[in-house]
Amino acid sequence: MAGNEKKELKCRNCNSKTHFILDFGPMPFANNFTADPSINGYAYQLRVHICTSCWLFQIQEQPPAAKMFNNNYPFFTGLSKFMKKHFEEMVVDAVNEIGLSTEELNVLEIGCNDGTLLSSLKMRGIRHLGVDASSNVVERARQIGCRAEIAFFSTRYASEMLSREGKFNLIFAANVVCHIDTVLDFFTGIKVVLDSRGKFIFEEPYLLDVLQKVSYDQIYDEHVFLFSVTSIRNIISKLGLEIIKVSHQNTHGGSMRYEIAHKGSYKVDSSVAELLKMEDIGKLQNLETYSEFAHACQTKKNELVTLLNSLKNLKKRVYGYAATSKSTTILNYCGLNNEFIIAIGDSTIEKQNKVTPGTGIPVISIEELRGQNPDYIILFAWNHFEEITAKEQNSSLKKAKWISLVPKIEIVEI
Ligand code: TMP
Numbered sequence: 001m002a003g004n005e006k007k008e009l010k011c012r013n014c015n016s017k018t019h020f021i022l023d024f025g026p027m028p029f030a031n032n033f034t035a036d037p038s039i040n041g042y043a044y045q046l047r048v049h050i051c052t053s054c055w056l057f058q059i060q061e062q063p064p065a066a067k068m069f070n071n072n073y074p075f076f077t078g079l080s081k082f083m084k085k086h087f088e089e090m091v092v093d094a095v096n097e098i099g100l101s102t103e104e105l106n107v108l109e110i111g112c113n114d115g116t117l118l119s120s121l122k123m124r125g126i127r128h129l130g131v132d133a134s135s136n137v138v139e140r141a142r143q144i145g146c147r148a149e150i151a152f153f154s155t156r157y158a159s160e161m162l163s164r165e166g167k168f169n170l171i172f173a174a175n176v177v178c179h180i181d182t183v184l185d186f187f188t189g190i191k192v193v194l195d196s197r198g199k200f201i202f203e204e205p206y207l208l209d210v211l212q213k214v215s216y217d218q219i220y221d222e223h224v225f226l227f228s229v230t231s232i233r234n235i236i237s238k239l240g241l242e243i244i245k246v247s248h249q250n251t252h253g254g255s256m257r258y259e260i261a262h263k264g265s266y267k268v269d270s271s272v273a274e275l276l277k278m279e280d281i282g283k284l285q286n287l288e289t290y291s292e293f294a295h296a297c298q299t300k301k302n303e304l305v306t307l308l309n310s311l312k313n314l315k316k317r318v319y320g321y322a323a324t325s326k327s328t329t330i331l332n333y334c335g336l337n338n339e340f341i342i343a344i345g346d347s348t349i350e351k352q353n354k355v356t357p358g359t360g361i362p363v364i365s366i367e368e369l370r371g372q373n374p375d376y377i378i379l380f381a382w383n384h385f386e387e388i389t390a391k392e393q394n395s396s397l398k399k400a401k402w403i404s405l406v407p408k409i410e411i412v413e414i
Pocket of ligand 1: 079080081321322323324325326345346347348366381383384387388391
């Protein structure tokens with residue numbers, strides 16, 4: 001584990017000096033669910049910085065990629081029906097807009113996970129390839145008949161795949177680019193395999209939403225960056241790529257979809273200037289914004305700890321719903337263990353009968369959770385609020401009080 005000093009950080013994009021914002025303390029890997037409660041697995045110090053030159057928001061230290069993305073990655077996109085529908089619509093819109101025939105299309109997805117998005121392409125008979133660093137999820141994609149390879153996408157990999165796959169006229173990535181610390185090498189690879197009239201469409205949690213909703217749990221080892229339109233523009237402009245369109249999405253508590261192309265190949269949509277203006281209004285290029293965010297995170301931590309302390313004193317039975325990667329940041333930053341939260345229910349079989357990273361809270365199935373009669377349930381998957389509360393309308397969990405975390409800590413009825 002790193003020391004406690006605020007280490008300097010050079011920006012991963014432009015090599016300029018960055019400004020330290022906040023230290024969330026020692027953290028384990030967000031997805032390191034283990035069967036042995038004695039393993040706390042602290043691996044690194046979670047500190048965030050902002051580059052005052054290109055305004056790229058980034059964590060100071062990211063554990064080695066191979067330790068996070070391997071043959072045991074416990075996240076499967078397809079578990080959310082809402083996200084399945086979202087990706088189906090994303091594919092349909094992109095295919096319609098690019099206006100190429102099925103035979104002409106050659107599509108790549110980076111970070112294809114279990115093939116949820118690829119299956120929309122496969123269903124339409126569109127030539128596709130998925131790439132993901134975690135072998136267990138690639139296996140799932142293959143099981144549903146999608147073409148997928150195990151690899152970290154990089155310039156080297158892109159150059160190597162070019163001769164066998166050709167150029168791609170559509171490239172997708174969803175909640176993936178923010179995981180890759182070698183961001184310049186990544187976009188250079190995109191340039192190598194993107195057709196001259198191709199589009200790279202990716203979406204990521206949006207910095208302005210995180211700052212405004214104080215959803216600090218979007219910050220964890222895998223999310224090395226939180227992007228804005230400003231920072232993406234600053235990263236890709238020197239590579240001869242440009243943003244041609246942006247659209248805000250409601251997924252993951254507020255995401256941005258970026259459409260990127262070779263410079264000059266498409267007319268730039270007015271949405272790009274509109275969003276850049278909104279980021280100016282939101283003062284994304286002002287250090288005060290980030291010190292206010294740091295202060296708001298500390299306040300939110302104190303609120304949650306105070307609430308859970310009082311529920312503990314009242315001997316209330318508090319549980320969690322969804323052992324998300326995000327919850328690892330909250331639980332460790334707020335020092336919450338099984339003295340505060342009895343267990344967390346999650347639908348991912350790979351997480352069940354294990355404990356939460358660092359804090360040792362048991363993860364149980366949703367069925368087990370329903371049988372426990374909780375007084376309170378903390379909804380850690382606040383980004384799936386509608387889907388989850390709809391699912392629990394007729395279950396025993398409806399009579400519990402639910403604690404929602406974003407945008408503010410609140411007790412709600414579902
Ligand atoms: P995410 O917030 O990173 O998408 O993580 C979602 C987590 O929430 C994942 O562990 C699965 C879990 N989950 C449920 O347990 N039930 C649900 O209905 C949904 C949508 C997610």
